[in-house]
Amino acid sequence: MSVTVRPVGDLLREWRQRRRKSQLELSLEAEISTRHLSFLETGRSQPSRDMVLRLAEQLDVPLRDRNLLLHAAGYATVFPERPLDDPALRVARQAVDQVLAGHEPYPALAVDRHWTLIAANAATTRLLGGVDASLLTPPVNVLRLALHPSGLAPRTANLGEWRAHLLARLGHQIQVTGDPALARLLRELRDYPAPEDASHEVDAGAFVVPLQLKTDAGTLAFFSTTTVFGTPVDITLSELAVEAFYPADAATADALRQMAT
Numbered sequence: 001m002s003v004t005v006r007p008v009g010d011l012l013r014e015w016r017q018r019r020r021k022s023q024l025e026l027s028l029e030a031e032i033s034t035r036h037l038s039f040l041e042t043g044r045s046q047p048s049r050d051m052v053l054r055l056a057e058q059l060d061v062p063l064r065d066r067n068l069l070l071h072a073a074g075y076a077t078v079f080p081e082r083p084l085d086d087p088a089l090r091v092a093r094q095a096v097d098q099v100l101a102g103h104e105p106y107p108a109l110a111v112d113r114h115w116t117l118i119a120a121n122a123a124t125t126r127l128l129g130g131v132d133a134s135l136l137t138p139p140v141n142v143l144r145l146a147l148h149p150s151g152l153a154p155r156t157a158n159l160g161e162w163r164a165h166l167l168a169r170l171g172h173q174i175q176v177t178g179d180p181a182l183a184r185l186l187r188e189l190r191d192y193p194a195p196e197d198a199s200h201e202v203d204a205g206a207f208v209v210p211l212q213l214k215t216d217a218g219t220l221a222f223f224s225t226t227t228v229f230g231t232p233v234d235i236t237l238s239e240l241a242v243e244a245f246y247p248a249d250a251a252t253a254d255a256l257r258q259m260a261t
Helices: 008-020 023-032 034-042 049-058 063-072 087-102 122-128 142-147 160-177 180-188 250-260
Strands: 108-111 117-120 211-215 218-228 240-247
Touching: 008 034, 008 049, 008 250, 023 034, 034 211, 049 063, 063 240, 087 108, 087 117, 087 240, 108 122, 122 250, 142 160, 142 180, 160 180, 218 250
Parallel strands: none
Antiparallel strands: 108 117, 108 240, 211 218, 218 240
């Protein structure tokens, strides 16, 4: 079965438009003429291997898609994709586990590009009581777990606000990557029952969108950060992210420390 490979010029133009850059902007950043860029996009000129990589760098194209660009241009791919348990990635996996463990007693988890759970610390597990077992059967999707009516949604005090935040974040990811699997996930999440309180306004005095989770210890408030590997050359590492949650108030911090003991 043959696979149709789109012309590299079409792919470059699509990525430029996705990044909302004009030909002039991209040509200046890549230090080439607008005319030459136009020729590359229309197929009148064939890009060199180095030119493909240079334009991909300026367009912040994910490593997975840089391989597709190289293949479309007739060159060998250069970025490997190893499983996370590959011996070559052992140090990276140990680093992820160290970060998760070091974040205790606060929750933290690692996810891949499709929001599939790779690893989580004990603090995360302690907050999942009452979640339907089917949502915790691997592969676990973190966004599905957060918004499913049998997941954390009933226990999220500010579900309207948190739901809008997660859907907007996923929508932006789709806009950047064009990933069809993420688009299917977004459609699924949007079909989940929306909270009766349709207000999604963010508190003007807040500095982040919080997660307010109802637990036996009371309502806990969190804000989160995302950490990724710097300058990765492996596709798996480039798509791995650590989501770390921090207490948004002193009461939450005290409750998490007590839960850990």
